[in-house]
Amino acid sequence: MMNKTIKFYLLTSALLLFSPNVLADSQPFIPAGGISASNVYQPDGRKMITSANQFPYNTIVYIVTVGGNGTVYYSSGVIIAPNTVLTADHVIYNRPNGGYIKSATVYQANANGTYNSNTAATVTGKVANPDWLAKDSLITNGYPSNNADDLGILNLSKNIGLSTGWMGMTSTLSTNQTISLVGFPGDHAGQMWGMSGNISQISNPLFNYSNISEFPGQSGSPIFNTSNNIVGINVADANYPNNTNPTHYVPSSLASQYPNYGVQLTASNINWIQNNVPALKSTALYRVYNPNNGEHLYTKSLYETTTLSKTGWNYEGVNSQQPATGNAVYRLYNPNSGEHFYKTSSFERDSLVKAGWRFEQIAFYSDTAKHTPIYRLFNPNAKGKQISHFYTSSCAERDSLVKIGWRYEQISWYGL
Numbered sequence: 001m002m003n004k005t006i007k008f009y010l011l012t013s014a015l016l017l018f019s020p021n022v023l024a025d026s027q028p029f030i031p032a033g034g035i036s037a038s039n040v041y042q043p044d045g046r047k048m049i050t051s052a053n054q055f056p057y058n059t060i061v062y063i064v065t066v067g068g069n070g071t072v073y074y075s076s077g078v079i080i081a082p083n084t085v086l087t088a089d090h091v092i093y094n095r096p097n098g099g100y101i102k103s104a105t106v107y108q109a110n111a112n113g114t115y116n117s118n119t120a121a122t123v124t125g126k127v128a129n130p131d132w133l134a135k136d137s138l139i140t141n142g143y144p145s146n147n148a149d150d151l152g153i154l155n156l157s158k159n160i161g162l163s164t165g166w167m168g169m170t171s172t173l174s175t176n177q178t179i180s181l182v183g184f185p186g187d188h189a190g191q192m193w194g195m196s197g198n199i200s201q202i203s204n205p206l207f208n209y210s211n212i213s214e215f216p217g218q219s220g221s222p223i224f225n226t227s228n229n230i231v232g233i234n235v236a237d238a239n240y241p242n243n244t245n246p247t248h249y250v251p252s253s254l255a256s257q258y259p260n261y262g263v264q265l266t267a268s269n270i271n272w273i274q275n276n277v278p279a280l281k282s283t284a285l286y287r288v289y290n291p292n293n294g295e296h297l298y299t300k301s302l303y304e305t306t307t308l309s310k311t312g313w314n315y316e317g318v319n320s321q322q323p324a325t326g327n328a329v330y331r332l333y334n335p336n337s338g339e340h341f342y343k344t345s346s347f348e349r350d351s352l353v354k355a356g357w358r359f360e361q362i363a364f365y366s367d368t369a370k371h372t373p374i375y376r377l378f379n380p381n382a383k384g385k386q387i388s389h390f391y392t393s394s395c396a397e398r399d400s401l402v403k404i405g406w407r408y409e410q411i412s413w414y415g416l
Helices: 130-136 252-257 267-276 302-309 346-354 395-403
Strands: 004-008 060-066 072-081 084-087 103-107 121-128 152-156 178-183 193-198 201-203 206-209 222-225 229-238 260-264 284-290 295-299 314-321 327-333 340-343 358-366 372-378 389-392 407-415
Touching (some): 072 222, 072 229, 103 152, 206 229, 295 302, 302 314, 314 372, 327 346, 340 346, 346 358, 358 407, 372 395, 389 395
Antiparallel strands (some): 004 229, 060 103, 072 084, 084 152, 103 121, 121 152, 201 206, 206 260, 222 229, 284 295, 284 314, 327 340, 327 358, 372 407
């Protein structure tokens, strides 16, 4: 069996990182090759994205990281939740580059495709896939010698996803399927470029494409289908032995032998992502804040959350996780004060309706197993149309409010 070689591609401030490594023979569709940078097939069919402020391109971001070795790297990613970006895991952790990154900043693009330096969002947290960590820790250079789930998650200081939205994710993938790959290649520094083509071969969790070009800096670029659902993340390529800097060109006649690679969003990978991004769980209960009257609204509707955020409300994250069934929690609205109230008692619901409150809907369900109590507090100093009630699952938040004069009333409902 011939040796099979691929490598990943981050763009550094000083050089292109590219290192060969022999893949396991269990991946026979990966061809032999030597050291190279990345595969741009002739003629170069990539195009600059000049509508980068429109969906889905507005969800694709430019990532600048400082590696564990102190070197600055450039890569790509895609927004998948209000303050979350999905990228390649080797953007977050790469042993040859010093392990975990020291810091990272994410930028959105201008309409013309250039990155906008005024949109900087600091990375406040990172989640590395344990499969990648285990396999990457076994090497000293290059890409792991067996397939890895090269997927990583970045948490941001800003809820930029509420203004852009985000693409869905799907595990459905087939050969010859039309896909697009868009990111920030290093040969067009700080600019969004992309190309469409077809899937050539699939071997879980990797798949390849030999008619879509890419370049260092596109590690973490989303690969999405014609329905704008993400099917994978761009991570590596097969080394073309005659490639030389700075062209990185592969003759079209040899493209099928030297494809580029993505890691598939398999069902297990999507499950891993959702488990590490609370806002993507179907059980998420979102909390938004109205700075004009002090109200916190609790809703399972992402549409309601994003709509309110566009009208001046502040998204504060996931308040709790609520079951799909259980004891109904009713949402009522006081037209005089503008306050929403949440009750599990149908008797109290009906009493409030008789007093002039409006019953809006069953907002969500309380956990019958009573795993996580949600506490209700009352502000006795609220006047006029100031909101008087607040709900939280945090004991620390509850106790802090009590210390400044709020009254703890009761457990209102239970989360998972």
